[in-house]
Amino acid sequence: MRQQTPQAKTEIYADQVLGFTLPARNARGRAARLGEPLREVLAAHDYPAPIKHLLAEALVLAALLGSLIKGEKSQLTMQAQTEQGVVRLLVVDYRGGELRGYVDFDGDALAELGANPSLSTLFGKGYLAITFDVGSEANRYQGIVPLEGESLAEACESYFAQSEQVPTLVRVAVTSNEMGCSAAGLLAQHLPDGEEGRERLHARMDHPEWEHVAILAASIRHEELLDPALSMDALIWRLFHEEDEIRIQPGAQLEKGCRCSIEHYEQVLSQFPEAERAEMRGENGVITVDCAFCSKNFPIML
Template identity: 60%
Template sequence: MSQTPSQTFSDQLLSFTIPERDCRGRVVRLGPVLQDILGAHDYPTALTHCLAEALVLTVLMGGLLKDDGDQLTMQAQSEGGLANLLVCDYRAGELRGYLEHDRARDSEAGASASLETLFGKGHLAITFDIARSGKRYQGIVPLEGESLSAAVESYFAQSEQVPTLIRTAVKSGPEGVFAAGFLVQHLPEGEEGRERLHARLDHPEWEHVSIMAESLRHEELADNSLPLEDLIWRLYHEESEVRVLPGAQISKGCRCTVNHFEDVLARFPKEDRREMVNDDGIIVVDCAFCSKKFAIQD
């Protein structure tokens, strides 16, 4: 097993490939970064865990991007659920996320809630923005199944035709909320970008890799004392070669600044900006991601 000399625990993405099985994967644990993002709002427990899972999924998918300017955005919209809107995005290791919800219904969530309770008959949109080409690729799937992870698996199966297995774990403790995620995919023909004529869930190579991944226990994934390299080793130590490479260091990536909002507001007609100002002639912008308010002089 090709392995980096350092050990990876929290807030860094780790990637791996199994060449003989034509598979690739990503694994990550979020600790302080996750707590920083969640701390911007007072979410009830069920929504905290939902957003934590969403942020982990965003990192796992964002880690598939090739260039620093590329961006992955995951957005869930609700039809009759407790949550109205969930938005997370990832770019070059920078992560941010926000969950808008009906505070009057917080008591309905309890300590845990099903995906249907949280989002009703909502849908999940996953968007890849590729900086080099300027192209945008988006897939939309229903929010069905037991978790957001299941919905993302459906996205890869339907929109990308890539067999994908995802496992996530979220735990709360005295030190705060921690979340972890594991993603593995089968890339027939062994190369990214080639036409996937033979992509199928019953491919023998994929069956072997996915069966091993399914043995991953919640406790292992969420164990902050277990290096991610060791976790991969436990699953795939019998393979002739597993290449493990460190990925991006994860940081809170809210991009709100006075200059940013001034640039955004400058695109609005003067008449519209005039309606936004308060009695002091100030436009107050509230960033949903970090819960900060910015006073912009018009």
């Protein structure tokens, strides 16, 4: 049964993940746009423009990848790191629609790079680690790949190709205007022909069904991804309207979600020996903990 064509309209899936499947092509995907939650995350630090762009891309990727896993306690963490680059560490994570992230970088070195430094210029020879945590130690798995390509999106494609053996296409667009920073992304994947438990039986990077889906998905333009007048379901229909069936599954609402609190830090610090906690205390007897994600300070009396 062919889905009815959605009318282009004011965005109804803003700040929300939208899932879709193409049953006849054994393909699935995710689409997401980030506005206010992205601006709230970026507001915690006075990042220069290249770092804002980098973190915005990473947060959209976290939403796309994180929404692939199920479970309220499931979490995706993406970390890009190097010891030689201008950006020393980038960390983002996603849990149940909540997003957070931060970047540690050398400001003086960044200022020498110009307005639009490349990914390789920012990181040098770094690596990308993606961790899927499905709620327990036994269900946690991580893949690590070299941080290569023109963007973090390309590095994520390499992760799925090398670590998961799943053909994947990812596109991300970021823009800044008088309203602030906005970002959007699309992920499409070809599912394996069969699975038995957790063992993948067959996945082909050159499968004819995937080649067809990839060509259509790759035709998306940045301005389409970011256009608030073109709803995400209408965008998916525009890409795949010739398919026999498109199934749309609204996903989690996206929001800034830093999990820092005095109670959390008290629990963490209580695990340290008293001698070590004494060294952490200031002259007033208080341990001050600063959250790298939200840039808040927490006075801990312990």
